[in-house]
Amino acid sequence: MTTSLVPESQLLDLATRALVAGGMRRDDAATAARVLVLADMFGVSTHGVSRIPQYLERVRIGGIDPRAEVTVDHVAPGLARVNGRNGIGPLVGMRALAAAREGAAAVGICAAFVRGSNHFGAIMPYAFLAAQDGFASIIASNATTTIAPWGGRDTRVGNNPLGIGVPHPSGDPIILDIAMSVVARAKIRRLLQKGESMPLGWAAGPDGKPTTDPRAGLAGFLLPIGGHKGYGLAVMVDLLAGLLSGAAYLTHVQAWDKNPGAAQDLGHVFILIDTGKLGASSWLAERMDDFRRILASTPPADPAAPVMVPGERELNAYARAQREGVPVATADLRALESIVERAGNAAPA
Amino acid sequence: MTTSLVPESQLLDLATRALVAGGMRRDDAATAARVLVLADMFGVSTHGVSRIPQYLERVRIGGIDPRAEVTVDHVAPGLARVNGRNGIGPLVGMRALAAAREGAAAVGICAAFVRGSNHFGAIMPYAFLAAQDGFASIIASNATTTIAPWGGRDTRVGNNPLGIGVPHPSGDPIILDIAMSVVARAKIRRLLQKGESMPLGWAAGPDGKPTTDPRAGLAGFLLPIGGHKGYGLAVMVDLLAGLLSGAAYLTHVQAWDKNPGAAQDLGHVFILIDTGKLGASSWLAERMDDFRRILASTPPADPAAPVMVPGERELNAYARAQREGVPVATADLRALESIVERAGNAAPA
Numbered sequence: 001m002t003t004s005l006v007p008e009s010q011l012l013d014l015a016t017r018a019l020v021a022g023g024m025r026r027d028d029a030a031t032a033a034r035v036l037v038l039a040d041m042f043g044v045s046t047h048g049v050s051r052i053p054q055y056l057e058r059v060r061i062g063g064i065d066p067r068a069e070v071t072v073d074h075v076a077p078g079l080a081r082v083n084g085r086n087g088i089g090p091l092v093g094m095r096a097l098a099a100a101r102e103g104a105a106a107v108g109i110c111a112a113f114v115r116g117s118n119h120f121g122a123i124m125p126y127a128f129l130a131a132q133d134g135f136a137s138i139i140a141s142n143a144t145t146t147i148a149p150w151g152g153r154d155t156r157v158g159n160n161p162l163g164i165g166v167p168h169p170s171g172d173p174i175i176l177d178i179a180m181s182v183v184a185r186a187k188i189r190r191l192l193q194k195g196e197s198m199p200l201g202w203a204a205g206p207d208g209k210p211t212t213d214p215r216a217g218l219a220g221f222l223l224p225i226g227g228h229k230g231y232g233l234a235v236m237v238d239l240l241a242g243l244l245s246g247a248a249y250l251t252h253v254q255a256w257d258k259n260p261g262a263a264q265d266l267g268h269v270f271i272l273i274d275t276g277k278l279g280a281s282s283w284l285a286e287r288m289d290d291f292r293r294i295l296a297s298t299p300p301a302d303p304a305a306p307v308m309v310p311g312e313r314e315l316n317a318y319a320r321a322q323r324e325g326v327p328v329a330t331a332d333l334r335a336l337e338s339i340v341e342r343a344g345n346a347a348p349a
Numbered sequence: 350m351t352t353s354l355v356p357e358s359q360l361l362d363l364a365t366r367a368l369v370a371g372g373m374r375r376d377d378a379a380t381a382a383r384v385l386v387l388a389d390m391f392g393v394s395t396h397g398v399s400r401i402p403q404y405l406e407r408v409r410i411g412g413i414d415p416r417a418e419v420t421v422d423h424v425a426p427g428l429a430r431v432n433g434r435n436g437i438g439p440l441v442g443m444r445a446l447a448a449a450r451e452g453a454a455a456v457g458i459c460a461a462f463v464r465g466s467n468h469f470g471a472i473m474p475y476a477f478l479a480a481q482d483g484f485a486s487i488i489a490s491n492a493t494t495t496i497a498p499w500g501g502r503d504t505r506v507g508n509n510p511l512g513i514g515v516p517h518p519s520g521d522p523i524i525l526d527i528a529m530s531v532v533a534r535a536k537i538r539r540l541l542q543k544g545e546s547m548p549l550g551w552a553a554g555p556d557g558k559p560t561t562d563p564r565a566g567l568a569g570f571l572l573p574i575g576g577h578k579g580y581g582l583a584v585m586v587d588l589l590a591g592l593l594s595g596a597a598y599l600t601h602v603q604a605w606d607k608n609p610g611a612a613q614d615l616g617h618v619f620i621l622i623d624t625g626k627l628g629a630s631s632w633l634a635e636r637m638d639d640f641r642r643i644l645a646s647t648p649p650a651d652p653a654a655p656v657m658v659p660g661e662r663e664l665n666a667y668a669r670a671q672r673e674g675v676p677v678a679t680a681d682l683r684a685l686e687s688i689v690e691r692a693g694n695a696a697p698a
Contacts, residue, residue, distance in 0.1 A: 107427040291588065302557075307501040
């Protein structure tokens with residue numbers, strides 16, 4: 001698999017044109033493309049522009065409305081209800097981010113509860129954009145069910161992602177973006193290909209019992225971090241992002257892969273906090289520097305692997321992508337170019 | 350170890366009088382006692398009235414101020430900064446809960462950032478009280494450092510608790526209250542006593558390497574759930590609860606056990622959301638019932654152990670304690686009675 005290095009602006013332009021070719025308005029497409037390109041810059045290519053063909057295939061069969069007009073209802077100064085109206089996920093996410101930012105700028109904190117959405121990409125891009133404007137964030141989404149309730153043997157809760165970000169007024173923010181399973185399915189698939197066994201605790205077989213057999217694990221389900229703790233976190237994320245948002249939750253969420261033509265009605269929650277109201281930026285900058293220093297100076301167990309702070313790897317990748325271009329699988333680039341060409345929409349933006 | 354069953358009101362009265370004997374004002378003492386008694390009712394006796402002698406020993410040597418006047422500064426309609434002024438933790442926590450509730454009732458959501466606090470008990474009591482009034486909550490605290498940053502071999506982050514609660518207008522709320530380690534130290538101590546080995550992943554030895562030897566684990570440090578994920582959650586909790594609050598964070602937090610005479614300057618964060626502004630209570634009740642039903646009806650891996658929702662065990666214990674009395678270790682009761690008697694403060698409230 002070859003990888004190309006593409007300048008950020010060029011990748012943004014290509015992603016935007018591909019989304020326009022898929023039926024989005026140009027402004028909406030540019031907004032959504034920003035989220036996906038940021039994920040590629042962070043090195044999270046599974047949630048980058050490679051998702052566009054999948055999104056547009058669902059558009060093609062009527063599963064997503066590329067021209068959805070997302071609505072925002074400010075039900076209280078600190079609360080917004082957002083209806084994605086089955087639009088492209090990253091567009092819905094960016095509208096919710098803007099709504100939460102507006103409320104937080106006004107009253108210090110705001111939560112945007114989102115329904116009628118789809119896969120909105122990675123959380124880190126949203127938390128990063130919030131941090132750039134001085135906002136701390138708690139962002140989460142529900143997802144198709146892939147995890148069994150703790151002690152159960154049927155997948156009834158999603159591997160729901162949760163992100164938390166805190167800004168640094170003059171340096172890198174600290175951002176965590178995690179899902180609730182110990183590992184991703186891809187990691188188990190790789191063990192199966194290599195004929196290796198799996199550490200206990202990664203997955204359970206169809207009988208609900210932990211297994212070291214990758215094949216049984218793939219037939220069963222992923223196990224959550226910390227057992228009942230990760231299960232509990234996945235449940236609470238669904239309650240906030242799905243149930244309170246008025247979106248689908250648990251088994252009501254449609255699986256985009258099994259039922260791509262149906263609206264998923266995913267739910268998200270975006271909580272933004274205006275840190276500028278808590279103290280001066282010099283105060284925050286000094287504390288963030290000190291905080292990072294304390295963690296980074298921890299003696300490492302392996303001298304070759306210094307201790308990192310959450311998001312450090314991704315923000316280093318971001319800086320490198322700005323300098324050298326964004327790494328994208330050449331096949332993914334070709335797929336986008338072919339979408340643009342097929343639509344006869346190859347004119348420059 | 351014998352256990353007594355004490356009526357709720359009687360335990361509240363005894364705990365209040367013990368705290369008054371330790372120097373608290375009666376109203377403040379009753380407020381703090383409420384948090385501790387609720388923990389006992391939930392079956393979390395490690396965070397119940399058994400903590401009072403420990404709190405008061407720190408008061409005695411000047412480590413905690415039992416007459417601290419907690420201050421609340423509403424810096425924005427949705428943001429409060431609370432200064433516990435080194436008061437008894439559960440009193441500070443209750444003041445912060447009230448501040449967050451006031452803001453959330455006004456603008457839909459409010460975050461109270463708390464500094465100058467001490468051990469504030471379990472999170473579940475606060476989340477439960479919030480839920481009783483229709484508020485969803487995200488509550489967290491930092492703590493003395495007991496966890497090493499992922500890949501490090503020195504404890505620089507606390508086993509920081511995080512709680513999330515969602516109310517049910519006509520039934521039990523769903524509440525998660527977790528710390529970030531796979532297990533508590535007590536569980537490792539029990540294995541050592543029994544001469545058994547420890548599952549890999551519970552703790553690392555002093556060299557930072559995972560170990561199955563309970564003795565090495567106790568000399569080293571607890572491992573976080575999901576490795577870098579739990580480490581990341583502990584870090585983000587400290588950023589929100591400690592750094593943004595203006596409290597101590599990471600290694601700046603004083604250990605109450607090693608340095609009981611020093612102010613800990615713990616930090617907490619209380620985020621409350623007024624669910625009444627998101628939809629009618631009938632809407633919420635119906636969704637909560639459905640949500641719980643989906644999880645509870647999951648086929649269990651072990652037919653004798655049905656699937657539960659977060660907080661279910663504790664809320665069942667609460668209902669039992671209301672009916673039958675609150676289970677408290679008889680030795681803990683005697684300790685409280687002796688505090689009251691020694692202070693000559695045994696008159697009924």
